[in-house]
Each structure stands twice: as structure tokens, then as C-alpha cells.
Amino acid sequence: MTSTVPGPLPAMARGRRTKSALVQAGRQLFEEHGFSTVGIDAIAHGAGVSHGTFYTWFDSKEALLREIVTGVAKEIFTATSIGTRLPPDASYARIEAANRSFLRAVTRHSRILRVLDSQADVREDFRGLRLEIRESFVRCGMEGLIRMQELGLADPMLPPRATASALGAMVESFAHLWQDPVEGLDEAEAVDVLTRLWAGAIGLAPQAWPGGDRAAAATEALHE
Amino acid sequence: MTSTVPGPLPAMARGRRTKSALVQAGRQLFEEHGFSTVGIDAIAHGAGVSHGTFYTWFDSKEALLREIVTGVAKEIFTATSIGTRLPPDASYARIEAANRSFLRAVTRHSRILRVLDSQADVREDFRGLRLEIRESFVRCGMEGLIRMQELGLADPMLPPRATASALGAMVESFAHLWQDPVEGLDEAEAVDVLTRLWAGAIGLAPQAWPGGDRAAAATEALHE
Amino acid sequence: MTSTVPGPLPAMARGRRTKSALVQAGRQLFEEHGFSTVGIDAIAHGAGVSHGTFYTWFDSKEALLREIVTGVAKEIFTATSIGTRLPPDASYARIEAANRSFLRAVTRHSRILRVLDSQADVREDFRGLRLEIRESFVRCGMEGLIRMQELGLADPMLPPRATASALGAMVESFAHLWQDPVEGLDEAEAVDVLTRLWAGAIGLAPQAWPGGDRAAAATEALHE
Amino acid sequence: MTSTVPGPLPAMARGRRTKSALVQAGRQLFEEHGFSTVGIDAIAHGAGVSHGTFYTWFDSKEALLREIVTGVAKEIFTATSIGTRLPPDASYARIEAANRSFLRAVTRHSRILRVLDSQADVREDFRGLRLEIRESFVRCGMEGLIRMQELGLADPMLPPRATASALGAMVESFAHLWQDPVEGLDEAEAVDVLTRLWAGAIGLAPQAWPGGDRAAAATEALHE
DNA sequence: TATGAATGAGCTTTCATTCAT
DNA sequence: TATGAATGAAAGCTCATTCAT
Incomplete structure (x- = not known):
């Protein structure tokens, strides 16, 4: 054409x-x-x-980096919006889906995100972009947590924002560490572990776990 | 004198x-x-x-940074060895103590650790130091988890190393984010939240929570 | 154009x-x-x-010097190959021609050759170049001497290599000293003296001198 | 004491x-x-x-070098005055003695003289010292040559100063080159060659050669 | 005398950036 | 658009020299 x-x-x-x-x-x-x-x-x-x-x-080397990371940011924004496609009552599955897509996205772009990190410490404009990327996942987790707390499915004592920050950081950091061949887990296993940690961390009610409680969720995960 | x-x-x-x-x-x-x-x-x-x-x-700028971070690393190593001073049966208290001292140490040195991060991506020798710092806390968490799993106090399905990595990263990342005035928590609250998340994440048995279960632990924390 | x-x-x-x-x-x-x-x-x-x-x-100051002296070396190599254009039986004339062209070349480049000398003492790569330059003249002299010895025109007791080294050094050093206005000789006179010294040094047979012997050669030189 | x-x-x-x-x-x-x-x-x-x-x-690095080379210069001055101890009629022997002691002195101090050379190109004061060292040997050779010319023992056409310069440079340069294991001559042989070259170069009369002429001198040298 | 920390002019080299072609 | 020679600020680093102790 x-x-x-x-x-x-x-x-x-x-x-x-x-x-x-x-x-x-x-x-x-x-x-x-x-x-x-x-x-x-x-x-x-x-x-x-x-x-x-x-x-x-x-115009400069920074402009090139901005172009690169802007593209990456868009991809991650898309990834973090994926969890909400599931029905709102499927708490565990939503956590799992969000974790999977975010883990995948961060893993794929791990190295360049580290580069962005190193510049974000020094340059204001990159700092903003970095925060936005994190924020997108944190907000997703936070909103989910609030909903679950309202439904009586999660520990009501947890401050939503700090909790989502901490757990979001957990997933993101894990994605970075996972690069190194230290941990012998494939993606499915990694997602499973992270989701169990996450669900346990927020005190997800037994009935929201697949199978009916944490042990049953484990059995189910094994037969997957 | x-x-x-x-x-x-x-x-x-x-x-x-x-x-x-x-x-x-x-x-x-x-x-x-x-x-x-x-x-x-x-x-x-x-x-x-x-x-x-x-x-x-x-000899060089790098040598200066090495000197600085070596000192920081020593402090953090000391901090991570502090949890083990408590009796081995006090699972929750040990997690809490470890989290508090690590959170405190990382918070105090947050900025310079970020600088170390940025160099670790580029220079081999710094990478090693960075890993050692992380490893000291991860190993502490991993050993605790294994013991608890053996005592039937924690979810036996969790792979110890990956779990400790993820939760360690959670605490460390939280320390960095906490710098920014985003989250309105004081140290005691931050430690409390992180410890609840950690304990819940590993499925800590109800009897190991202060007060006897998660809800009682919350009441206790409030009256502290 | x-x-x-x-x-x-x-x-x-x-x-x-x-x-x-x-x-x-x-x-x-x-x-x-x-x-x-x-x-x-x-x-x-x-x-x-x-x-x-x-x-x-x-790439460096050394690279510039290398470029400079490489060019000079080429010129000198050319100069030292000039004596061989004369018929092989014209011993004295060949010595004279070689001396003249080498004297001229070294004189023209005297100062930069001294610079090369000073670096050759310190840097391996320049040492090689320095030796090559000398060698080209020495070999020329040595080959001429051997031929003359074979023809019975030169003292057969002289070791060719050492002799050529010594006489080559004589010409080269003279070129350097000549820079200073100490000696009041023009080029023709200098060449004449050096050639007489050289010819006498190797015991060149009377019949090979212009005119038939050393005294006649002197007379001839005066009327040139 | x-x-x-x-x-x-x-x-x-x-x-x-x-x-x-x-x-x-x-x-x-x-x-x-x-x-x-x-x-x-x-x-x-x-x-x-x-x-x-x-x-x-x-006071400076230069001052140290000056101290070092001043000592060396004294030794060489002593060496060049040695030839005159022989009877004035022993022309060949005087040349030989002067060559031997100068060759020996320069050889012993070859490296440091090269260092002096490299500085003489740059610093006025060292240039003077360098010239003095050379001059002492050149003057010795020049005076000898003039005497021999007066006695009819040497080619009267040779300009004494330039001739002595050239032949002095020959001996000195040979001493430097001799350092490298290129030429397989011991000291006696080196002195013999240099002296033959020198004597031949100035056209030393047959009766002044040991044995009566150049060939006889060779025979004599062999039986030494 | 001997010490060694402190100095700062000056070095070689790098590299983001400009601009005539 | 693309080129690559030219630029010059600024970097890391060296080292002869000074000086308080």
C-alpha cells in the first residue's frame, strides 16, 4: 500500500x-x-x-529513554487493567489474574525498568513516570482490597493504600529478582505462590479461596 | 586523654x-x-x-562508594541478626522484631541503597554487595519459615526461599516507598501492618498470633 | 578540477x-x-x-608521534636504498652516495629522530621502529663491506656487522652533531670527510679510491 | 674514627x-x-x-639527575685523560688506550647517559653537561690527530675537529649499541675493531701500525 | 632530619551537542 | 534526512612541591 x-x-x-x-x-x-x-x-x-x-x-539521550519507557508504561497500564475483567465476586481469581499479568509485564521489561529507576532518582520527569507505573498496579490492588473488606472477605484492620503498596512492591520486586536463575519456579508456580501470599496477607476469608480454604486451594493448585 | x-x-x-x-x-x-x-x-x-x-x-569515586556502602552493609547485617535473640517459639514476635529492625535499617539508609542499586546494574563488584545485603534478611526469613513449617505453624506448601525473597522484598520496598510522605503511617504502624501481612501470607497458625488469632492480634495492636 | x-x-x-x-x-x-x-x-x-x-x-599523543615517525622512516628507507643504483665496481662512489643520501635524510629529520630516541628508551613499539631505521643503513653498509672484502678491496679482518654498525653510527651521529653550528662544513665537505673516514676505516684498496690512492682522492676532491 | x-x-x-x-x-x-x-x-x-x-x-627531580650525571661525568673525564699517559710517539697504542678507556666508561654508564640525552634535548643546563662529556673525548682525539698530522703520520686533508667528532661519536654510539647482545664481541675485540677503524680512517701511516702495516697489525692482534 | 597529608596546576580523555555540507 | 568533522565543557586523575608536625 x-x-x-x-x-x-x-x-x-x-x-x-x-x-x-x-x-x-x-x-x-x-x-x-x-x-x-x-x-x-x-x-x-x-x-x-x-x-x-x-x-x-x-533532542537528547534522555528524550530517547523517555520514548522507550513511555511505550513500556503503556503496556504495563494495559496489563494492570486486566484483572477487572473477571466478575467482582471471584476474589481469589481476580488477585491471581492481576498478579499474573503484572508479573508478566514487569518481567518482560525488567531491565529497562531498572534503568528507569536509576534515572528516576536523579531526574524529576522520570520520577513521575515511575510512580505512575507503580500507581496503576497499586490502585488496582487497593480497590480490590477495599471491596473485599466491605464484603467482609478481608482483614478490615489493614490500611488499604499501604497494604496495596507493600503487596504491589512484593510482586514487582519478585519479578526483578526472578530474572536471576536463583529461584527455580516457572511462571505458573510463581503466580501461585505470590497469589497465596497475597491472599493470606490480606486475610482472605476461607470461602474465597478456591476449594473453600487455604489447604484446599493448595490441593487444587497441585492438580492444575 | x-x-x-x-x-x-x-x-x-x-x-x-x-x-x-x-x-x-x-x-x-x-x-x-x-x-x-x-x-x-x-x-x-x-x-x-x-x-x-x-x-x-x-583510588576512585567507586572506591569511595564501596567504602560507604560497606559500612552500611555492616549495619544492616547487624540489624538482620537481631530477630534471633528472641525465644524460638515466639513466632509472631520474631517476625515482628526482624521486620522492625530491618525496616529501620533500610529506612535509615534508603537513599544510599538506591545509589548502590543503580551501580549494581553496571558494576560486578557492587552487584555482589547488593545481593549479600538482601540475602542476609532473606535467609533470616527463610530459616524462620522452615522452622515454622516444621512445627506445623506455617503453610507447608510454600517454597521457603521464594517466599522469603518475596516477603523480604516487600519489606525492603516498603521502606523505600515509605520515604515519600505518601503513606501516613508511623514506624509502629508500618511494622504492625508489615508483620500482619507477613504472618498472614505464610498462613501463620491462629495460636501463634498474639491473642490467639488474627482478630485478637488486631485488638492487641490497637491497645499497644 | x-x-x-x-x-x-x-x-x-x-x-x-x-x-x-x-x-x-x-x-x-x-x-x-x-x-x-x-x-x-x-x-x-x-x-x-x-x-x-x-x-x-x-587516539593519543603516542599515536600522533607514531604517524610522524612512520612517515620519516619511509623517507629514510628510501634514502638508504639509493646507493645501490650505482655500478657495483664503483666502491668509493657507492660509499659516497650512500653517505650523502643518509646524511641528508638524517639531517633533515634530526630533531624528530631525537624525540623518537627518547621515547624508544621507554616504549617498546618505538624501540622497534628506531632499530629498523638504523638497520636499513647498517645492512646497506654491511653488504657493501662484504662484497668489497670478497673482491679483496677491504680489510678482511673486519667483522662486517660490527664494522657497519660503528660506521653507520658515525654518520648518523655526525648528522645530529652537525645541526649545531659547531663544525663549519657544508654538505659536500661533510660527505667528503665522512666518506674518506669510512673508506680509510675499512682499508679500501688504493685502486678503489678516486685517482688511484688516498692522496689523489684528496686532490680530486679539492678540484670538484 | x-x-x-x-x-x-x-x-x-x-x-x-x-x-x-x-x-x-x-x-x-x-x-x-x-x-x-x-x-x-x-x-x-x-x-x-x-x-x-x-x-x-x-630541590627537584632535575637536581637529582644533575647530581647523578655530574658524578658520571667526572668518571668519564678521568677516563678520557688516560690516553695521554703513553709516550707521544706510540700513536696506535695511544688511540687504542683512549678507545678502551672511553668505551669502558661509556658502556658502564650507557643507560644513564641516554637519560641525560633525552633531557639535554629539552633543558639547557643538561645540554651543556652533555656537550662537555663529549667534548672531553673529542678534544683528546683532535689533539692526537693534529699531532699525527704534524708528524706526517695522518691524512693532512682531514679537518681535525670534524674528524674527531665523527670518530668520537662512532666509539660512543658503538658503546650504546653494544649493550644489546647484537654484536658478539668481547671488550678486547671491540677495542681492536674500533681502533683499526679509527687508525684506518685517519690514514695512519704504515709505520705507526703495530708490526709495520695494517696486515701485520692484524696478525699481531690475533696472537695477542 | 624525617614525615606524610595537603595542595592545585595541569594532564589526557570523553562525549553530548552543533552545524556546514 | 543523513553525515561526520568540529566543538569545548567537564570529567577523572597525576604528581611535583609545600609545610605543619
């Missing part, structure tokens, strides 16, 4: 290709060597273009 | 003072502006010496 | 001009002030560019 | 020992690594004293 359009379009297509090559090369290099270690030279070379071309597409 | 010490000490004393001034200035600046942003000049100036003097005491 | 050359050449031409300006400035400054005394700043300033530009063209 | 004198003398003895330790360490390090490469730190450490002590004894 685009190939039939004459004139400026192919050039634009070439331009887009250049830009996305820079994004890709930048992401890979940042993940591998960190942000401040990687120079414009390396990125341009990795994208197969010359040094100066970088500045045709980005 | 010091005047009774003979010979080389005065000179040494001057040196030690300089060195510790550099450590202090370095730490403050790293915490405030990050590692790569801060130059030797700034550190030396912050310590009230000329930049050449920096190299009398440290 | 140059305008007919297509594409990248103008930019390249600018680059080449810059590079050769650096080479020229570096050479002049090294000759005037020695290697370690001269900084990158001075070289760049001498070439009319900023000091950062230096590193666009050379 | 000195040991019986009380009070300040032992301290002075210690001082002298310190100074000569610095001279020794400096010389060794300069010879091994060159002048500009070696720092005050290394010298002081090599002498077993502290950094600052160096400046108790020397």
Missing part, C-alpha cells in the same frame, strides 16, 4: 525505520550496560546510522 | 578526619544527586579539602 | 587537512620542546583546531 | 646515607624506566624513605 504512494512517503518510511532502529538499539544497549555508560555513538552505531543522525530524531 | 597517645597519632588523626569528611560529603552528595552526577570536585569541596586530597584517601 | 570529484570528498578533504595540520603542528612542537613537554592543547592550538578535534584523528 | 665522635655526627652520617640512597634509587629507576616516567614517590620508596624526605636533599 504505502509502496504505491509516490514521493515523500518512502522517505518518511525510511525516517520511521531510522527512528525505531534508534529506539531498539537504545533499549538494548541501556538494558545491557546502563544509561550513563552508553554513549550516543554506540546507539547510532547500533542502529546503523551515523552519529549526527541521532539528533535528527531525538 | 588523646594527648597521652604517643607519636604518629596526631597526624593520623588529621588523616582520619579528612577521610571521614570525604565519606560523609560523598554520601550526602550521592544521596542528593546520584552517583554519576557528582564529581570528585564537589565531594572534595564538600569535605573542605582540595580535589587532589581525595586521591590521597581513595 | 577538484569540483569534478563527486560526493564525500570535500568533507574528507577538510578532514585530511585537519589531520595533516595536526601532524605538522605536532612535529614542530615535539622538535622544539620535546615529547612529554608538549600537551594536546598546544598541538591542537598549533593546528588551529580545538583540542577535542585532536581525538577525532588520533 | 667517625664512630668515636659524639653528638651531631651520627645524624649527619644518617643524612649522607639517605642522600646516597636517593641517588642510587634514582639512578636505577631512571635507567630502567626513563626520567619523566619515574615519580618522586617511586624514588623515595626505592630509597626506603618517605615522600617528603626527598625534598630535604634535592
Whole structure:
């Protein structure tokens, strides 16, 4: 289709290709060597273009990182909204679904999120983005918790926001640690463990566990 | 008193003072502006010496950071070994004590640990130190969990290592987030919440909770 | 004319001009002030560019010196191969021609060769280059001596290599000393003296001297 | 004797020992690594004293080098005056004696003389010292040559000063090259070759050669 | 005398950024 | 758009020298 359009379009297509090559090369290099270690030279070379071309597409190295992490953030926002598709009474399953999709998303982008972290400590604008990413998952957990507390399914003593922060951080941190081959768990097992921890942590009522209580949930998980 | 010490000490004393001034200035600046942003000049100036003097005491900026975080690591190692002073049957109290001392230690050193994080992604030697710090708390939690599982006090289905990793990460991450004035909790409340989450997460048996079960534990915590 | 050359050449031409300006400035400054005394700043300033530009063209000060002396070495290699163009029976004339071209080459590059000397004492790679330069003249002299010995024209007792080394060093050192206005000789006189010394040193047979013996050679030289 | 004198003398003895330790360490390090490469730190450490002590004894690194080479120069001056002890009519023997003692002296101090060379190119004061060292041998050779020319024993066409310069440089350079195990000659052989070259170069009359002419001199040398 | 901490000018080198082509 | 030479601020680091002890 685009190939039939004459004139400026192919050039634009070439331009887009250049830009996305820079994004890709930048992401890979940042993940591998960190942000401040990687120079414009390396990125341009990795994208197969010359040094100066970088500045045709980005104002600075920070701008490139912003472009990269903005894309990542969108993906994570999508992931965190997935738990709400299940019926509101399926508490355990909702927790599980939210954990699975967030674990998956964070795992996939673990390295670049660490890079974002390191810049967030230093640059205001990145700090905001970092908080938004976390917030999306925390709010999801918090709203779920409040609902469960209202339904008498969760420990009413727990402050919702702090609890969701703590448990959200647990899942996210686990995703990062999981990268290293330290823990011998596959994704299903990891999700299972995290969900049990989460459910137990908020004092999820026995009837909300699959099978009817924690032990039965274990049996069920084994036969899955 | 010091005047009774003979010979080389005065000179040494001057040196030690300089060195510790550099450590202090370095730490403050790293915490405030990050590692790569801060130059030797700034550190030396912050310590009230000329930049050449920096190299009398440290081989490089990295060496200074190593010195700083090594000191921090020692403090944290001490903190994590504190839970074991309680009698082994006081499960909940032990979890609580461990959480309190670790939370306190990490909170006090939160910023510099973030700086260490950012370097650990890039430099091998820092990565090791970072892992050791985490490991000390994780192992403490893991050993406690195993004991409780053996005593029938905790969910036997939980893989000890992964569970301790996840919950340890929860406490540590909470300490970092807690810095920001987002959550309106004081230390006692934070420790209480984290301990309830932890105890619930591992399915701590009702009789091990203070008061005899989770609800009683809540009442007790309120009257504390 | 140059305008007919297509594409990248103008930019390249600018680059080449810059590079050769650096080479020229570096050479002049090294000759005037020695290697370690001269900084990158001075070289760049001498070439009319900023000091950062230096590193666009050379990796280090050593790399610049290597470029300079490599060029000089090539010239000297050419010079030392010049004696062999004469007929092999013209012993005296061949010695004279070799001396003249080597004297001329060394004289022209005397100062930079001294700089090379000073670095050759310290850096392995320059040592090799230094030896090669000497070797080219020494081998030329050695081969000539062996031939003359075989023809019965030179003292057969002389060890060829050591002899050529000593006499080669004589010519080279003379070239260096000659720089200073100590000796009031022009080039023709210097060549004449050196050649007489050389010929006498190896015991060149009377019939190989111009005119038939040493005295006749002197008369001839005077009427030249 | 000195040991019986009380009070300040032992301290002075210690001082002298310190100074000569610095001279020794400096010389060794300069010879091994060159002048500009070696720092005050290394010298002081090599002498077993502290950094600052160096400046108790020397004003600068240059001052140390001056002290070292001044001592060497004295030795060489002594060596070059040795030839004149022989009877004035023993031309060949005088050349031989002068060559031997100069070769020996230069060989012994070859490395440090090279260091002096490298500084002589840059610093005026060292240049003077360098020239004096050379001059002492050159003058000796020049005076000898003039005498022989007057006696009709040497080629009268040779300009005495330039000739002595060239031949002196030959001996000196040979001493430096001889360091490397390139030439397989022992000292006696080296002296013999150099003297034959020298005698031949100046056209020394047959009757002044040992045995009566060059060939006879060779026979004699073989039976030595 | 000897010490060694302190100094700071000066070095080489890097790299984000600009701009003429 | 793409190029790559040029820029120059700023970095990390060295080292001869000073000086209080």
C-alpha cells in the first residue's frame, strides 16, 4: 500500500525505520550496560546510522529513554487493567489474574525498568513516570482490597493504600529478582505462590479461596 | 586523654578526619544527586579539602562508594541478626522484631541503597554487595519459615526461599516507598501492618498470633 | 578540477587537512620542546583546531608521534636504498652516495629522530621502529663491506656487522652533531670527510679510491 | 674514627646515607624506566624513605639527575685523560688506550647517559653537561690527530675537529649499541675493531701500525 | 632530619551537542 | 534526512612541591 504512494512517503518510511532502529538499539544497549555508560555513538552505531543522525530524531539521550519507557508504561497500564475483567465476586481469581499479568509485564521489561529507576532518582520527569507505573498496579490492588473488606472477605484492620503498596512492591520486586536463575519456579508456580501470599496477607476469608480454604486451594493448585 | 597517645597519632588523626569528611560529603552528595552526577570536585569541596586530597584517601569515586556502602552493609547485617535473640517459639514476635529492625535499617539508609542499586546494574563488584545485603534478611526469613513449617505453624506448601525473597522484598520496598510522605503511617504502624501481612501470607497458625488469632492480634495492636 | 570529484570528498578533504595540520603542528612542537613537554592543547592550538578535534584523528599523543615517525622512516628507507643504483665496481662512489643520501635524510629529520630516541628508551613499539631505521643503513653498509672484502678491496679482518654498525653510527651521529653550528662544513665537505673516514676505516684498496690512492682522492676532491 | 665522635655526627652520617640512597634509587629507576616516567614517590620508596624526605636533599627531580650525571661525568673525564699517559710517539697504542678507556666508561654508564640525552634535548643546563662529556673525548682525539698530522703520520686533508667528532661519536654510539647482545664481541675485540677503524680512517701511516702495516697489525692482534 | 597529608596546576580523555555540507 | 568533522565543557586523575608536625 504505502509502496504505491509516490514521493515523500518512502522517505518518511525510511525516517520511521531510522527512528525505531534508534529506539531498539537504545533499549538494548541501556538494558545491557546502563544509561550513563552508553554513549550516543554506540546507539547510532547500533542502529546503523551515523552519529549526527541521532539528533535528527531525538533532542537528547534522555528524550530517547523517555520514548522507550513511555511505550513500556503503556503496556504495563494495559496489563494492570486486566484483572477487572473477571466478575467482582471471584476474589481469589481476580488477585491471581492481576498478579499474573503484572508479573508478566514487569518481567518482560525488567531491565529497562531498572534503568528507569536509576534515572528516576536523579531526574524529576522520570520520577513521575515511575510512580505512575507503580500507581496503576497499586490502585488496582487497593480497590480490590477495599471491596473485599466491605464484603467482609478481608482483614478490615489493614490500611488499604499501604497494604496495596507493600503487596504491589512484593510482586514487582519478585519479578526483578526472578530474572536471576536463583529461584527455580516457572511462571505458573510463581503466580501461585505470590497469589497465596497475597491472599493470606490480606486475610482472605476461607470461602474465597478456591476449594473453600487455604489447604484446599493448595490441593487444587497441585492438580492444575 | 588523646594527648597521652604517643607519636604518629596526631597526624593520623588529621588523616582520619579528612577521610571521614570525604565519606560523609560523598554520601550526602550521592544521596542528593546520584552517583554519576557528582564529581570528585564537589565531594572534595564538600569535605573542605582540595580535589587532589581525595586521591590521597581513595583510588576512585567507586572506591569511595564501596567504602560507604560497606559500612552500611555492616549495619544492616547487624540489624538482620537481631530477630534471633528472641525465644524460638515466639513466632509472631520474631517476625515482628526482624521486620522492625530491618525496616529501620533500610529506612535509615534508603537513599544510599538506591545509589548502590543503580551501580549494581553496571558494576560486578557492587552487584555482589547488593545481593549479600538482601540475602542476609532473606535467609533470616527463610530459616524462620522452615522452622515454622516444621512445627506445623506455617503453610507447608510454600517454597521457603521464594517466599522469603518475596516477603523480604516487600519489606525492603516498603521502606523505600515509605520515604515519600505518601503513606501516613508511623514506624509502629508500618511494622504492625508489615508483620500482619507477613504472618498472614505464610498462613501463620491462629495460636501463634498474639491473642490467639488474627482478630485478637488486631485488638492487641490497637491497645499497644 | 577538484569540483569534478563527486560526493564525500570535500568533507574528507577538510578532514585530511585537519589531520595533516595536526601532524605538522605536532612535529614542530615535539622538535622544539620535546615529547612529554608538549600537551594536546598546544598541538591542537598549533593546528588551529580545538583540542577535542585532536581525538577525532588520533587516539593519543603516542599515536600522533607514531604517524610522524612512520612517515620519516619511509623517507629514510628510501634514502638508504639509493646507493645501490650505482655500478657495483664503483666502491668509493657507492660509499659516497650512500653517505650523502643518509646524511641528508638524517639531517633533515634530526630533531624528530631525537624525540623518537627518547621515547624508544621507554616504549617498546618505538624501540622497534628506531632499530629498523638504523638497520636499513647498517645492512646497506654491511653488504657493501662484504662484497668489497670478497673482491679483496677491504680489510678482511673486519667483522662486517660490527664494522657497519660503528660506521653507520658515525654518520648518523655526525648528522645530529652537525645541526649545531659547531663544525663549519657544508654538505659536500661533510660527505667528503665522512666518506674518506669510512673508506680509510675499512682499508679500501688504493685502486678503489678516486685517482688511484688516498692522496689523489684528496686532490680530486679539492678540484670538484 | 667517625664512630668515636659524639653528638651531631651520627645524624649527619644518617643524612649522607639517605642522600646516597636517593641517588642510587634514582639512578636505577631512571635507567630502567626513563626520567619523566619515574615519580618522586617511586624514588623515595626505592630509597626506603618517605615522600617528603626527598625534598630535604634535592630541590627537584632535575637536581637529582644533575647530581647523578655530574658524578658520571667526572668518571668519564678521568677516563678520557688516560690516553695521554703513553709516550707521544706510540700513536696506535695511544688511540687504542683512549678507545678502551672511553668505551669502558661509556658502556658502564650507557643507560644513564641516554637519560641525560633525552633531557639535554629539552633543558639547557643538561645540554651543556652533555656537550662537555663529549667534548672531553673529542678534544683528546683532535689533539692526537693534529699531532699525527704534524708528524706526517695522518691524512693532512682531514679537518681535525670534524674528524674527531665523527670518530668520537662512532666509539660512543658503538658503546650504546653494544649493550644489546647484537654484536658478539668481547671488550678486547671491540677495542681492536674500533681502533683499526679509527687508525684506518685517519690514514695512519704504515709505520705507526703495530708490526709495520695494517696486515701485520692484524696478525699481531690475533696472537695477542 | 624525617614525615606524610595537603595542595592545585595541569594532564589526557570523553562525549553530548552543533552545524556546514 | 543523513553525515561526520568540529566543538569545548567537564570529567577523572597525576604528581611535583609545600609545610605543619
